[in-house]
Amino acid sequence: MTEKDFIPSEYTKLIAKGEVTWKSPSNIALVKYWGKEANQIPANPSISFTLDTCATTTKVTYKKLENKAQDFSFDLFFEGSLKEDFKPKIQTFFKRIEDYLPFLKNYHFKIETSNSFPHSSGIASSASGLSALALALMSLEKELNPDINEDYFIKKASFLARLGSGSAARSIEGDVVQWGNHEGTTNSSNLYAVKYPYKVHTNFKKYQDTILLVDKGQKEVSSTVGHNLMHGHPFSQQRFAQAHDNLTKLKEVFAEGDLKTFIEIVESEALTLHAMMMTSLPYFVLMKPNTLEIINKIWDFRKRTNTHVCFTLDAGANVHVLYPESEKEEIMQFIKDELVAFCQNGQYICDQIGFGAKKV
Missing domain, CATH: 3.30.70.890 (GHMP kinase, C-terminal domain)
Incomplete structure:
Protein backbone atom coordinates (compact mmCIF):
# COMPACT_ATOMS: atom_id res chain seq x y z
CA MET A 1 0.00 0.00 0.00
CA THR A 2 1.09 3.60 -0.63
CA GLU A 3 0.31 6.84 1.20
CA LYS A 4 -2.35 7.64 -1.42
CA ASP A 5 -4.27 4.50 -0.45
CA PHE A 6 -4.94 6.11 2.94
CA ILE A 7 -6.53 9.27 1.49
CA PRO A 8 -10.29 8.62 1.63
CA SER A 9 -12.83 9.38 -1.06
CA GLU A 10 -16.07 11.07 0.00
CA TYR A 11 -17.72 9.72 3.14
CA THR A 12 -21.07 7.99 2.79
CA LYS A 13 -22.58 8.84 6.20
CA LEU A 14 -23.22 11.97 8.25
CA ILE A 15 -22.35 11.63 11.94
CA ALA A 16 -23.39 14.47 14.25
CA LYS A 17 -21.81 13.29 17.48
CA GLY A 18 -20.55 10.27 19.35
CA GLU A 19 -17.83 8.84 21.55
CA VAL A 20 -15.37 5.97 21.46
CA THR A 21 -12.75 4.57 23.85
CA TRP A 22 -9.62 2.58 23.02
CA LYS A 23 -7.01 1.02 25.28
CA SER A 24 -3.64 0.69 23.58
CA PRO A 25 -0.42 -0.81 24.99
CA SER A 26 3.15 0.33 24.95
CA ASN A 27 5.80 -1.90 23.36
CA ILE A 28 9.46 -2.69 23.85
CA ALA A 29 11.72 -2.87 20.79
CA LEU A 30 14.07 -5.85 20.50
CA VAL A 31 15.73 -4.57 17.31
CA LYS A 32 15.79 -0.81 17.82
CA TYR A 33 14.52 1.92 15.50
CA TRP A 34 16.99 4.80 15.72
CA GLY A 35 17.21 7.38 12.97
CA LYS A 36 14.46 8.55 10.65
CA GLU A 37 13.83 10.30 7.36
CA ALA A 38 11.12 12.86 6.56
CA ASN A 39 7.50 11.96 7.41
CA GLN A 40 8.48 9.54 10.17
CA ILE A 41 10.04 7.01 7.79
CA PRO A 42 12.44 4.76 9.75
CA ALA A 43 16.09 4.58 8.74
CA ASN A 44 16.06 0.88 9.67
CA PRO A 45 13.42 -1.77 10.42
CA SER A 46 12.56 -2.70 14.01
CA ILE A 47 10.72 -5.45 15.86
CA SER A 48 9.05 -5.37 19.26
CA PHE A 49 7.15 -7.26 21.90
CA THR A 50 3.76 -5.64 22.51
CA LEU A 51 3.23 -5.14 26.24
CA ASP A 52 0.09 -5.88 28.23
CA THR A 53 -0.10 -3.93 31.51
CA CYS A 54 1.55 -0.67 30.40
CA ALA A 55 -1.25 0.93 28.39
CA THR A 56 -3.07 4.18 27.68
CA THR A 57 -6.86 4.43 27.70
CA THR A 58 -8.22 7.26 25.54
CA LYS A 59 -11.86 8.33 25.26
CA VAL A 60 -12.70 10.68 22.39
CA THR A 61 -16.04 12.50 22.38
CA TYR A 62 -16.81 14.27 19.10
CA LYS A 63 -19.43 16.76 18.02
CA LYS A 64 -19.90 18.16 14.51
CA LEU A 65 -19.35 21.90 14.16
CA GLU A 66 -21.88 24.04 12.29
CA ASN A 67 -19.12 25.26 10.00
CA LYS A 68 -15.70 23.82 9.25
CA ALA A 69 -13.17 25.36 11.64
CA GLN A 70 -10.09 27.30 10.53
CA ASP A 71 -7.99 25.29 12.98
CA PHE A 72 -8.35 22.05 14.90
CA SER A 73 -10.85 22.25 17.76
CA PHE A 74 -10.11 20.04 20.75
CA ASP A 75 -9.63 19.91 24.51
CA LEU A 76 -7.24 17.45 26.08
CA PHE A 77 -7.67 16.04 29.58
CA PHE A 78 -4.97 13.88 31.17
CA GLU A 79 -6.14 11.84 34.16
CA GLY A 80 -9.06 14.22 34.71
CA SER A 81 -7.21 17.53 34.40
CA LEU A 82 -7.19 19.88 31.43
CA LYS A 83 -3.65 19.78 29.99
CA GLU A 84 -2.83 22.80 27.85
CA ASP A 85 0.86 21.83 27.71
CA PHE A 86 -0.03 18.54 25.92
CA LYS A 87 -1.94 20.38 23.18
CA PRO A 88 0.98 21.36 20.88
CA LYS A 89 1.90 17.70 20.35
CA ILE A 90 -1.69 16.84 19.38
CA GLN A 91 -1.87 19.94 17.18
CA THR A 92 1.25 18.76 15.32
CA PHE A 93 -0.18 15.25 15.03
CA PHE A 94 -3.46 16.54 13.58
CA LYS A 95 -1.57 18.65 11.03
CA ARG A 96 0.37 15.60 9.88
CA ILE A 97 -2.70 13.41 9.49
CA GLU A 98 -5.21 15.95 8.13
CA ASP A 99 -4.80 14.84 4.49
CA TYR A 100 -5.70 11.28 5.55
CA LEU A 101 -8.58 12.26 7.88
CA PRO A 102 -10.16 15.28 6.14
CA PHE A 103 -13.02 15.40 8.67
CA LEU A 104 -10.76 16.63 11.49
CA LYS A 105 -11.72 20.32 11.20
CA ASN A 106 -15.43 19.45 10.99
CA TYR A 107 -15.59 18.34 14.64
CA HIS A 108 -14.78 19.47 18.14
CA PHE A 109 -13.01 16.71 20.05
CA LYS A 110 -12.83 16.13 23.77
CA ILE A 111 -9.85 13.82 24.35
CA GLU A 112 -9.66 12.17 27.78
CA THR A 113 -6.60 10.03 28.34
CA SER A 114 -4.96 8.17 31.22
CA ASN A 115 -2.08 5.73 31.66
CA SER A 116 -2.01 2.50 33.64
CA PHE A 117 1.52 3.47 34.72
CA PRO A 118 2.63 6.67 36.50
CA HIS A 119 3.15 9.50 33.99
CA SER A 120 6.54 10.40 35.47
CA SER A 121 7.68 6.78 35.69
CA GLY A 122 10.06 7.04 32.78
CA ILE A 123 7.97 4.69 30.61
CA ALA A 124 7.49 6.20 27.16
CA SER A 125 3.78 6.92 26.77
CA SER A 126 3.88 8.29 23.20
CA ALA A 127 3.55 4.80 21.67
CA SER A 128 0.49 3.86 23.72
CA GLY A 129 -1.04 7.35 23.75
CA LEU A 130 -0.81 8.16 20.05
CA SER A 131 -1.84 4.68 18.94
CA ALA A 132 -4.95 4.91 21.17
CA LEU A 133 -5.82 8.30 19.68
CA ALA A 134 -5.24 7.06 16.12
CA LEU A 135 -7.58 4.12 16.74
CA ALA A 136 -10.28 6.40 18.16
CA LEU A 137 -10.10 8.63 15.08
CA MET A 138 -10.24 5.57 12.84
CA SER A 139 -13.41 4.47 14.65
CA LEU A 140 -15.00 7.78 13.67
CA GLU A 141 -13.84 7.35 10.08
CA LYS A 142 -15.40 3.88 10.02
CA GLU A 143 -18.69 5.44 11.14
CA LEU A 144 -18.43 7.91 8.27
CA ASN A 145 -17.57 5.08 5.87
CA PRO A 146 -18.87 1.70 7.13
CA ASP A 147 -17.32 -0.09 4.12
CA ILE A 148 -13.84 0.10 5.70
CA ASN A 149 -12.69 -3.47 6.34
CA GLU A 150 -10.67 -4.67 9.34
CA ASP A 151 -7.37 -5.09 7.48
CA TYR A 152 -7.51 -1.52 6.13
CA PHE A 153 -8.60 -0.22 9.56
CA ILE A 154 -5.57 -1.80 11.30
CA LYS A 155 -3.07 -0.71 8.64
CA LYS A 156 -4.35 2.85 8.54
CA ALA A 157 -4.42 3.12 12.35
CA SER A 158 -0.76 2.05 12.42
CA PHE A 159 0.02 4.45 9.55
CA LEU A 160 -1.60 7.37 11.41
CA ALA A 161 -0.02 6.44 14.76
CA ARG A 162 3.40 6.42 13.06
CA LEU A 163 2.92 10.05 12.05
CA GLY A 164 2.55 10.94 15.74
CA SER A 165 5.32 8.72 17.12
CA GLY A 166 7.27 6.15 15.12
CA SER A 167 7.13 3.45 17.79
CA ALA A 168 3.34 3.97 18.10
CA ALA A 169 3.00 2.16 14.76
CA ARG A 170 3.96 -1.05 16.60
CA SER A 171 1.33 -0.74 19.37
CA ILE A 172 -1.81 -1.51 17.35
CA GLU A 173 -1.34 -5.29 17.25
CA GLY A 174 0.57 -7.98 19.13
CA ASP A 175 2.32 -10.07 20.22
CA VAL A 176 5.40 -9.64 18.00
CA VAL A 177 5.27 -6.70 15.59
CA GLN A 178 7.65 -5.46 12.89
CA TRP A 179 7.87 -2.01 11.34
CA GLY A 180 10.08 -1.02 8.42
CA ASN A 181 11.05 -2.51 5.09
CA HIS A 182 13.14 -5.68 5.40
CA GLU A 183 13.81 -7.90 2.42
CA GLY A 184 13.45 -11.04 4.55
CA THR A 185 9.94 -10.19 5.80
CA THR A 186 6.89 -10.55 3.57
CA ASN A 187 4.67 -7.45 3.36
CA SER A 188 6.93 -5.37 5.63
CA SER A 189 6.49 -1.62 5.18
CA ASN A 190 7.97 1.70 6.25
CA LEU A 191 4.45 3.16 6.33
CA TYR A 192 2.90 0.93 8.99
CA ALA A 193 3.75 -2.00 11.22
CA VAL A 194 2.74 -5.61 10.56
CA LYS A 195 2.11 -8.54 12.83
CA TYR A 196 5.21 -10.75 12.59
CA PRO A 197 4.28 -13.26 9.88
CA TYR A 198 6.55 -16.20 10.76
CA LYS A 199 6.67 -18.94 13.37
CA VAL A 200 7.26 -17.91 16.98
CA HIS A 201 8.29 -20.79 19.28
CA THR A 202 6.40 -21.45 22.51
CA ASN A 203 9.53 -20.32 24.43
CA PHE A 204 8.51 -16.76 23.56
CA LYS A 205 4.84 -17.05 24.48
CA LYS A 206 3.91 -15.11 27.64
CA TYR A 207 7.44 -13.65 27.74
CA GLN A 208 7.91 -11.48 30.83
CA ASP A 209 9.12 -7.88 31.05
CA THR A 210 9.85 -6.40 34.46
Whole structure:
Protein backbone atom coordinates (compact mmCIF):
# COMPACT_ATOMS: atom_id res chain seq x y z
CA MET A 1 0.00 0.00 0.00
CA THR A 2 1.09 3.60 -0.63
CA GLU A 3 0.31 6.84 1.20
CA LYS A 4 -2.35 7.64 -1.42
CA ASP A 5 -4.27 4.50 -0.45
CA PHE A 6 -4.94 6.11 2.94
CA ILE A 7 -6.53 9.27 1.49
CA PRO A 8 -10.29 8.62 1.63
CA SER A 9 -12.83 9.38 -1.06
CA GLU A 10 -16.07 11.07 0.00
CA TYR A 11 -17.72 9.72 3.14
CA THR A 12 -21.07 7.99 2.79
CA LYS A 13 -22.58 8.84 6.20
CA LEU A 14 -23.22 11.97 8.25
CA ILE A 15 -22.35 11.63 11.94
CA ALA A 16 -23.39 14.47 14.25
CA LYS A 17 -21.81 13.29 17.48
CA GLY A 18 -20.55 10.27 19.35
CA GLU A 19 -17.83 8.84 21.55
CA VAL A 20 -15.37 5.97 21.46
CA THR A 21 -12.75 4.57 23.85
CA TRP A 22 -9.62 2.58 23.02
CA LYS A 23 -7.01 1.02 25.28
CA SER A 24 -3.64 0.69 23.58
CA PRO A 25 -0.42 -0.81 24.99
CA SER A 26 3.15 0.33 24.95
CA ASN A 27 5.80 -1.90 23.36
CA ILE A 28 9.46 -2.69 23.85
CA ALA A 29 11.72 -2.87 20.79
CA LEU A 30 14.07 -5.85 20.50
CA VAL A 31 15.73 -4.57 17.31
CA LYS A 32 15.79 -0.81 17.82
CA TYR A 33 14.52 1.92 15.50
CA TRP A 34 16.99 4.80 15.72
CA GLY A 35 17.21 7.38 12.97
CA LYS A 36 14.46 8.55 10.65
CA GLU A 37 13.83 10.30 7.36
CA ALA A 38 11.12 12.86 6.56
CA ASN A 39 7.50 11.96 7.41
CA GLN A 40 8.48 9.54 10.17
CA ILE A 41 10.04 7.01 7.79
CA PRO A 42 12.44 4.76 9.75
CA ALA A 43 16.09 4.58 8.74
CA ASN A 44 16.06 0.88 9.67
CA PRO A 45 13.42 -1.77 10.42
CA SER A 46 12.56 -2.70 14.01
CA ILE A 47 10.72 -5.45 15.86
CA SER A 48 9.05 -5.37 19.26
CA PHE A 49 7.15 -7.26 21.90
CA THR A 50 3.76 -5.64 22.51
CA LEU A 51 3.23 -5.14 26.24
CA ASP A 52 0.09 -5.88 28.23
CA THR A 53 -0.10 -3.93 31.51
CA CYS A 54 1.55 -0.67 30.40
CA ALA A 55 -1.25 0.93 28.39
CA THR A 56 -3.07 4.18 27.68
CA THR A 57 -6.86 4.43 27.70
CA THR A 58 -8.22 7.26 25.54
CA LYS A 59 -11.86 8.33 25.26
CA VAL A 60 -12.70 10.68 22.39
CA THR A 61 -16.04 12.50 22.38
CA TYR A 62 -16.81 14.27 19.10
CA LYS A 63 -19.43 16.76 18.02
CA LYS A 64 -19.90 18.16 14.51
CA LEU A 65 -19.35 21.90 14.16
CA GLU A 66 -21.88 24.04 12.29
CA ASN A 67 -19.12 25.26 10.00
CA LYS A 68 -15.70 23.82 9.25
CA ALA A 69 -13.17 25.36 11.64
CA GLN A 70 -10.09 27.30 10.53
CA ASP A 71 -7.99 25.29 12.98
CA PHE A 72 -8.35 22.05 14.90
CA SER A 73 -10.85 22.25 17.76
CA PHE A 74 -10.11 20.04 20.75
CA ASP A 75 -9.63 19.91 24.51
CA LEU A 76 -7.24 17.45 26.08
CA PHE A 77 -7.67 16.04 29.58
CA PHE A 78 -4.97 13.88 31.17
CA GLU A 79 -6.14 11.84 34.16
CA GLY A 80 -9.06 14.22 34.71
CA SER A 81 -7.21 17.53 34.40
CA LEU A 82 -7.19 19.88 31.43
CA LYS A 83 -3.65 19.78 29.99
CA GLU A 84 -2.83 22.80 27.85
CA ASP A 85 0.86 21.83 27.71
CA PHE A 86 -0.03 18.54 25.92
CA LYS A 87 -1.94 20.38 23.18
CA PRO A 88 0.98 21.36 20.88
CA LYS A 89 1.90 17.70 20.35
CA ILE A 90 -1.69 16.84 19.38
CA GLN A 91 -1.87 19.94 17.18
CA THR A 92 1.25 18.76 15.32
CA PHE A 93 -0.18 15.25 15.03
CA PHE A 94 -3.46 16.54 13.58
CA LYS A 95 -1.57 18.65 11.03
CA ARG A 96 0.37 15.60 9.88
CA ILE A 97 -2.70 13.41 9.49
CA GLU A 98 -5.21 15.95 8.13
CA ASP A 99 -4.80 14.84 4.49
CA TYR A 100 -5.70 11.28 5.55
CA LEU A 101 -8.58 12.26 7.88
CA PRO A 102 -10.16 15.28 6.14
CA PHE A 103 -13.02 15.40 8.67
CA LEU A 104 -10.76 16.63 11.49
CA LYS A 105 -11.72 20.32 11.20
CA ASN A 106 -15.43 19.45 10.99
CA TYR A 107 -15.59 18.34 14.64
CA HIS A 108 -14.78 19.47 18.14
CA PHE A 109 -13.01 16.71 20.05
CA LYS A 110 -12.83 16.13 23.77
CA ILE A 111 -9.85 13.82 24.35
CA GLU A 112 -9.66 12.17 27.78
CA THR A 113 -6.60 10.03 28.34
CA SER A 114 -4.96 8.17 31.22
CA ASN A 115 -2.08 5.73 31.66
CA SER A 116 -2.01 2.50 33.64
CA PHE A 117 1.52 3.47 34.72
CA PRO A 118 2.63 6.67 36.50
CA HIS A 119 3.15 9.50 33.99
CA SER A 120 6.54 10.40 35.47
CA SER A 121 7.68 6.78 35.69
CA GLY A 122 10.06 7.04 32.78
CA ILE A 123 7.97 4.69 30.61
CA ALA A 124 7.49 6.20 27.16
CA SER A 125 3.78 6.92 26.77
CA SER A 126 3.88 8.29 23.20
CA ALA A 127 3.55 4.80 21.67
CA SER A 128 0.49 3.86 23.72
CA GLY A 129 -1.04 7.35 23.75
CA LEU A 130 -0.81 8.16 20.05
CA SER A 131 -1.84 4.68 18.94
CA ALA A 132 -4.95 4.91 21.17
CA LEU A 133 -5.82 8.30 19.68
CA ALA A 134 -5.24 7.06 16.12
CA LEU A 135 -7.58 4.12 16.74
CA ALA A 136 -10.28 6.40 18.16
CA LEU A 137 -10.10 8.63 15.08
CA MET A 138 -10.24 5.57 12.84
CA SER A 139 -13.41 4.47 14.65
CA LEU A 140 -15.00 7.78 13.67
CA GLU A 141 -13.84 7.35 10.08
CA LYS A 142 -15.40 3.88 10.02
CA GLU A 143 -18.69 5.44 11.14
CA LEU A 144 -18.43 7.91 8.27
CA ASN A 145 -17.57 5.08 5.87
CA PRO A 146 -18.87 1.70 7.13
CA ASP A 147 -17.32 -0.09 4.12
CA ILE A 148 -13.84 0.10 5.70
CA ASN A 149 -12.69 -3.47 6.34
CA GLU A 150 -10.67 -4.67 9.34
CA ASP A 151 -7.37 -5.09 7.48
CA TYR A 152 -7.51 -1.52 6.13
CA PHE A 153 -8.60 -0.22 9.56
CA ILE A 154 -5.57 -1.80 11.30
CA LYS A 155 -3.07 -0.71 8.64
CA LYS A 156 -4.35 2.85 8.54
CA ALA A 157 -4.42 3.12 12.35
CA SER A 158 -0.76 2.05 12.42
CA PHE A 159 0.02 4.45 9.55
CA LEU A 160 -1.60 7.37 11.41
CA ALA A 161 -0.02 6.44 14.76
CA ARG A 162 3.40 6.42 13.06
CA LEU A 163 2.92 10.05 12.05
CA GLY A 164 2.55 10.94 15.74
CA SER A 165 5.32 8.72 17.12
CA GLY A 166 7.27 6.15 15.12
CA SER A 167 7.13 3.45 17.79
CA ALA A 168 3.34 3.97 18.10
CA ALA A 169 3.00 2.16 14.76
CA ARG A 170 3.96 -1.05 16.60
CA SER A 171 1.33 -0.74 19.37
CA ILE A 172 -1.81 -1.51 17.35
CA GLU A 173 -1.34 -5.29 17.25
CA GLY A 174 0.57 -7.98 19.13
CA ASP A 175 2.32 -10.07 20.22
CA VAL A 176 5.40 -9.64 18.00
CA VAL A 177 5.27 -6.70 15.59
CA GLN A 178 7.65 -5.46 12.89
CA TRP A 179 7.87 -2.01 11.34
CA GLY A 180 10.08 -1.02 8.42
CA ASN A 181 11.05 -2.51 5.09
CA HIS A 182 13.14 -5.68 5.40
CA GLU A 183 13.81 -7.90 2.42
CA GLY A 184 13.45 -11.04 4.55
CA THR A 185 9.94 -10.19 5.80
CA THR A 186 6.89 -10.55 3.57
CA ASN A 187 4.67 -7.45 3.36
CA SER A 188 6.93 -5.37 5.63
CA SER A 189 6.49 -1.62 5.18
CA ASN A 190 7.97 1.70 6.25
CA LEU A 191 4.45 3.16 6.33
CA TYR A 192 2.90 0.93 8.99
CA ALA A 193 3.75 -2.00 11.22
CA VAL A 194 2.74 -5.61 10.56
CA LYS A 195 2.11 -8.54 12.83
CA TYR A 196 5.21 -10.75 12.59
CA PRO A 197 4.28 -13.26 9.88
CA TYR A 198 6.55 -16.20 10.76
CA LYS A 199 6.67 -18.94 13.37
CA VAL A 200 7.26 -17.91 16.98
CA HIS A 201 8.29 -20.79 19.28
CA THR A 202 6.40 -21.45 22.51
CA ASN A 203 9.53 -20.32 24.43
CA PHE A 204 8.51 -16.76 23.56
CA LYS A 205 4.84 -17.05 24.48
CA LYS A 206 3.91 -15.11 27.64
CA TYR A 207 7.44 -13.65 27.74
CA GLN A 208 7.91 -11.48 30.83
CA ASP A 209 9.12 -7.88 31.05
CA THR A 210 9.85 -6.40 34.46
CA ILE A 211 10.62 -2.70 34.06
CA LEU A 212 13.06 -1.32 36.63
CA LEU A 213 12.53 2.41 37.17
CA VAL A 214 16.09 3.61 37.69
CA ASP A 215 15.39 7.25 36.86
CA LYS A 216 11.88 8.70 36.67
CA GLY A 217 13.00 12.16 35.59
CA GLN A 218 12.40 13.96 32.31
CA LYS A 219 14.30 12.49 29.38
CA GLU A 220 17.69 14.18 28.93
CA VAL A 221 17.28 14.21 25.17
CA SER A 222 14.02 14.00 23.23
CA SER A 223 13.50 11.10 20.83
CA THR A 224 13.28 13.56 17.90
CA VAL A 225 16.66 15.08 18.75
CA GLY A 226 18.14 11.60 19.26
CA HIS A 227 16.89 10.33 15.90
CA ASN A 228 18.20 13.43 14.12
CA LEU A 229 21.68 12.81 15.52
CA MET A 230 21.89 9.77 13.22
CA HIS A 231 22.12 12.11 10.20
CA GLY A 232 25.82 12.22 9.40
CA HIS A 233 26.71 9.95 12.33
CA PRO A 234 30.08 8.26 11.63
CA PHE A 235 28.64 4.80 12.36
CA SER A 236 25.09 5.20 11.06
CA GLN A 237 25.39 3.00 7.97
CA GLN A 238 26.97 0.15 9.92
CA ARG A 239 24.20 0.50 12.51
CA PHE A 240 21.44 0.33 9.91
CA ALA A 241 23.05 -2.75 8.34
CA GLN A 242 23.32 -4.36 11.81
CA ALA A 243 19.59 -3.90 12.39
CA HIS A 244 18.78 -5.63 9.08
CA ASP A 245 21.17 -8.49 9.93
CA ASN A 246 19.69 -8.95 13.40
CA LEU A 247 16.16 -9.08 12.00
CA THR A 248 17.29 -11.79 9.59
CA LYS A 249 18.87 -13.77 12.45
CA LEU A 250 15.74 -13.45 14.60
CA LYS A 251 13.66 -15.35 12.06
CA GLU A 252 15.49 -18.58 12.92
CA VAL A 253 15.77 -17.64 16.61
CA PHE A 254 12.00 -17.22 16.91
CA ALA A 255 11.28 -20.38 14.92
CA GLU A 256 13.69 -22.58 16.90
CA GLY A 257 13.13 -21.04 20.33
CA ASP A 258 16.86 -20.23 20.59
CA LEU A 259 16.99 -18.23 23.82
CA LYS A 260 20.80 -17.95 23.88
CA THR A 261 21.02 -16.18 20.52
CA PHE A 262 17.91 -14.13 21.37
CA ILE A 263 19.74 -12.79 24.43
CA GLU A 264 22.85 -11.94 22.40
CA ILE A 265 20.84 -10.00 19.80
CA VAL A 266 18.61 -8.16 22.28
CA GLU A 267 21.41 -7.06 24.61
CA SER A 268 23.66 -6.08 21.71
CA GLU A 269 20.85 -3.97 20.22
CA ALA A 270 20.31 -2.16 23.54
CA LEU A 271 24.00 -1.39 23.99
CA THR A 272 24.36 -0.30 20.35
CA LEU A 273 21.52 2.19 20.78
CA HIS A 274 23.38 3.77 23.68
CA ALA A 275 26.71 3.58 21.83
CA MET A 276 25.13 5.60 19.01
CA MET A 277 24.16 8.30 21.49
CA MET A 278 27.61 8.31 23.08
CA THR A 279 29.35 8.72 19.70
CA SER A 280 27.11 11.39 18.16
CA LEU A 281 27.69 15.15 18.19
CA PRO A 282 26.47 16.39 20.59
CA TYR A 283 26.93 13.21 22.61
CA PHE A 284 24.89 11.91 25.54
CA VAL A 285 25.34 9.27 28.23
CA LEU A 286 21.81 8.19 29.09
CA MET A 287 22.62 5.31 31.42
CA LYS A 288 22.98 6.00 35.13
CA PRO A 289 25.41 4.25 37.51
CA ASN A 290 22.52 2.07 38.73
CA THR A 291 21.75 1.04 35.13
CA LEU A 292 25.25 -0.44 34.87
CA GLU A 293 24.96 -2.07 38.30
CA ILE A 294 21.77 -3.82 37.19
CA ILE A 295 23.32 -4.97 33.90
CA ASN A 296 26.33 -6.45 35.67
CA LYS A 297 24.13 -8.23 38.21
CA ILE A 298 22.00 -9.71 35.41
CA TRP A 299 25.12 -11.01 33.65
CA ASP A 300 26.44 -12.51 36.90
CA PHE A 301 23.10 -14.13 37.82
CA ARG A 302 22.67 -15.61 34.32
CA LYS A 303 26.14 -17.13 34.47
CA ARG A 304 25.56 -18.57 37.95
CA THR A 305 22.11 -20.04 37.32
CA ASN A 306 22.00 -20.82 33.56
CA THR A 307 18.68 -19.00 33.41
CA HIS A 308 17.69 -16.95 30.34
CA VAL A 309 17.24 -13.53 31.91
CA CYS A 310 18.42 -10.59 29.81
CA PHE A 311 17.99 -6.83 29.57
CA THR A 312 17.06 -4.24 27.03
CA LEU A 313 17.01 -0.45 27.24
CA ASP A 314 15.19 2.39 25.57
CA ALA A 315 16.86 5.79 25.18
CA GLY A 316 17.07 6.31 28.94
CA ALA A 317 18.28 4.81 32.19
CA ASN A 318 15.46 2.36 32.94
CA VAL A 319 16.02 -1.36 32.42
CA HIS A 320 13.57 -3.83 30.88
CA VAL A 321 14.34 -7.28 32.32
CA LEU A 322 13.15 -9.93 29.85
CA TYR A 323 12.77 -13.63 30.63
CA PRO A 324 10.61 -16.67 29.72
CA GLU A 325 7.53 -17.40 31.81
CA SER A 326 8.93 -20.83 32.76
CA GLU A 327 11.67 -19.10 34.80
CA LYS A 328 9.44 -16.42 36.32
CA GLU A 329 9.54 -17.55 39.95
CA GLU A 330 13.34 -17.76 40.19
CA ILE A 331 14.00 -14.54 38.27
CA MET A 332 11.37 -12.50 40.13
CA GLN A 333 13.04 -13.55 43.39
CA PHE A 334 16.39 -12.41 41.98
CA ILE A 335 14.86 -9.08 40.94
CA LYS A 336 13.43 -8.50 44.42
CA ASP A 337 16.60 -9.64 46.21
CA GLU A 338 19.25 -7.96 44.08
CA LEU A 339 17.87 -5.42 41.59
CA VAL A 340 15.04 -3.46 43.24
CA ALA A 341 17.61 -1.72 45.47
CA PHE A 342 18.87 0.11 42.37
CA CYS A 343 15.41 1.43 41.42
CA GLN A 344 14.26 4.93 42.32
CA ASN A 345 12.11 4.53 45.46
CA GLY A 346 12.25 0.76 44.85
CA GLN A 347 9.74 1.08 42.01
CA TYR A 348 9.29 -1.44 39.21
CA ILE A 349 6.48 -2.60 36.93
CA CYS A 350 5.67 -6.23 36.11
CA ASP A 351 4.48 -6.75 32.55
CA GLN A 352 4.42 -9.41 29.86
CA ILE A 353 3.68 -9.86 26.17
CA GLY A 354 0.25 -8.61 25.17
CA PHE A 355 -1.93 -8.85 22.09
CA GLY A 356 -2.54 -5.29 21.00
CA ALA A 357 -5.12 -2.57 21.39
CA LYS A 358 -8.75 -3.14 22.37
CA LYS A 359 -11.89 -1.09 21.95
CA VAL A 360 -13.36 -0.54 25.41
